[in-house]
Structure formats: structure tokens, C-alpha cells
Amino acid sequence: MAVVDFLLKGRRKVDIAYFNHDTAHSKAAEQFVKQYCGKNELNLVVGRVRGARGKKSFEEFWRDERYKFLESLGSKFIITAHHLDDVVETWIMASLHGTPKLIPYRRNKIFRPFLMTEKKALIRYASEKEVEWINDPSNTNNLNFMRNLVRHEIVPHALKVNPGLRKTIRKKLIEKYQNI
Numbered sequence: 001m002a003v004v005d006f007l008l009k010g011r012r013k014v015d016i017a018y019f020n021h022d023t024a025h026s027k028a029a030e031q032f033v034k035q036y037c038g039k040n041e042l043n044l045v046v047g048r049v050r051g052a053r054g055k056k057s058f059e060e061f062w063r064d065e066r067y068k069f070l071e072s073l074g075s076k077f078i079i080t081a082h083h084l085d086d087v088v089e090t091w092i093m094a095s096l097h098g099t100p101k102l103i104p105y106r107r108n109k110i111f112r113p114f115l116m117t118e119k120k121a122l123i124r125y126a127s128e129k130e131v132e133w134i135n136d137p138s139n140t141n142n143l144n145f146m147r148n149l150v151r152h153e154i155v156p157h158a159l160k161v162n163p164g165l166r167k168t169i170r171k172k173l174i175e176k177y178q179n180i
Helices: 002-009 026-039 058-072 084-096 119-128 146-161 165-177
Strands: 016-020 044-048
Touching: 002 119, 016 026, 016 058, 026 044, 044 058, 084 119, 084 146, 084 165, 146 165
Parallel strands: 016 044
Antiparallel strands: none
């Protein structure tokens, strides 16, 4: 919501895409986004899980379904709100599997311009600008999801080992994407 507000304040034409992951929280989040879009006269497109999960983890399945939805949109330019903390978590998860990687700045027509912005900066922006948002409780209390386990258990320890971890990852992002 902070990113939407930021783009709107920059006098950008913004259409909103929301993907319903078919979780306990998704219905409430979808209603929140619909109300926001209605109040602000914004176009909204809603996507939903369509396929079968098969042998994929829920996280992988939801990500694949979400990107299929985003890629299907008619827009030539899609912005997501991925931020630096997402990059750190992804780098740690990938590193634990032996393939350290950074979230790419671009994936086809999907752009992630906030990769160098810390999550706390987005929260601070939303608080200062009185931007409402909704939190998914599964992001805080469900350690069955690998990302939550990394976010709540491993990242704090990694930051004790290297308090400059975000700075290190940001530097790697700059090196990798400096020619964009």
C-alpha cells in the first residue's frame, strides 16, 4: 500500500493487481484492496489460484500461480513491492540450498524498483502518510513456511553475525544492476 500511495503521489496512472492465494487471510485482504480501489477510483484486477499444487511446496506453488497471473495482464509494465528484506531472505534461502542468488530487478514485464528499500522504510512511509495496510497473520506466526522460518529465526541470527548484511546485499544489488 505504501508503494501504491508513493506512485499515486508521483501523479502516476496506477492500476492495481491483487492475487488471492486462497488462504484464510486472502479474502479479507481482497476486500481491503477492493475498498481501497473503490475509494480511490482505481482499476483493480483480481487473480486467483487456478492450478493444482502437485508436489510443489505451497510457497513455490503460490509464487508460480502469482507470476502466471501477473504475466497474463495486458500491462507492459508491472511494479511489485519487493524490498531489501525480501532480497536478504531470498539470498539466505537460496544460499542454504547451495545456489545463492539475488531477486532480479526485472522478470519480463515485472519490475522491482524497491529492492534497495528496507521494509521498515516502507512501514515508516505508510505510518507518516497515514496509509492503511493489512497484515497477513501467517507471515508472523506460521514457521511451517520456509520464508517465515528464515525471516523470524535465521535473519536475526545472521544480523548478529553480520549487522551490515543489508548493506552487503544492497552493494551486491548495485554491482549486479548498475547498468540498468
